[in-house]
Amino acid sequence: MDHEAGTGEQRALPPGAAWRSVAACILSSFVLLGRGRVHLPAGRLGMRLTFADGTSARVYRETCLGSGLAKDPCTLVVCFRLRRVRGRAHALFRRESLLNTPLFVGFPGFTSKLWLADDELGRYRGVYEWDGPERAEHYARSLWRVLALVSEHGSIGYAVLPRLRRDDVIAGPGPAGDRGAGRDAGAWWLPAGGM
Template sequence: MGEQGPLAPGEAWRAVAACFLTTFALLSRHRIHLPEEHVGRRLDFADGTGARVYRETRLGSGLAKDPCTLVVVFRLRLVRGPAHALFRRESLLNTPLFVGFPGFTSKLWLAHDERGRYRGVYEWDGSDRAEHYARSLWRVLALVSEPGSIRYAIVPGLRRDDVIADPRLVEDPEPEAAAWWRTVAGT
């Protein structure tokens, strides 16, 4: 993974605005689903943390033609203790910020881990599209997240559920740097 950071402000906010408009069209056609297949499942990560899936969002079948796995992590500013439960309920309102981006197929929403970090674990259609989304989302997350807490990882060519089921599928030359996003076996 190379240097990470947000897109230029104008480009990022235009992408978010376009996503918003597309989301409402998808909602009107009943294309957005909230399956419960993964809800309650705990995902453990190579850095020794883990969290439960509290929501899943899927567009259509949720399967990508050119699959990649995207993991985004951030730590919210000022959200501690009981405020985490409030954030999880409110977060449904954030759906228009991602579901209408080109290439979105599905997302697992993870509750905060032992370090107070939230993760989204996505299946995306196309690595370039996933990167564009992550760098656009960065601008939104920067408004509410602790500085320096936002990161993302993209695993091209692999479906999200396959990466979760068998972490050995992912070869990484820097396993320590990838510990925050790599799932561990037995989750």
């Protein structure tokens, strides 16, 4: 994978550190939810994002904290394939996934997330704007422990794209240059535009 784009060697945080981070996030999330700081904008629902590997997926939810804009922006893309979820079970997962909101909105640096339905290969993606690439990396490595409980082995991955706003990444040419140069099977993380 492309190390410059933040997709180099990837691994979960050690279990103790990851689960402490997740627990702190859940506590913070309930405070944020209770104060009405978490929003579910509808403007991008149904938008289809294509990726440089030739796959595409539809946005089925967006979650924002406050304005949804970061001071030190970076884009984070997370990918996984659920274990033993087929057919109609995908629709159930998409409905149920709202309950997973406390697992991310309380992490330091979270600003917004596009939830993408499963693509042609059965992979789910989250496309985030995060405040600070180090914070995004910490979240992705903590989340790995949670995803490992429900995901196919070897299907979890993430990419951190520093200094790039999420909406700029999904709207036009990004860090890899010309996206019209053909499919790149390793570029599951690189949005090639929205429709």
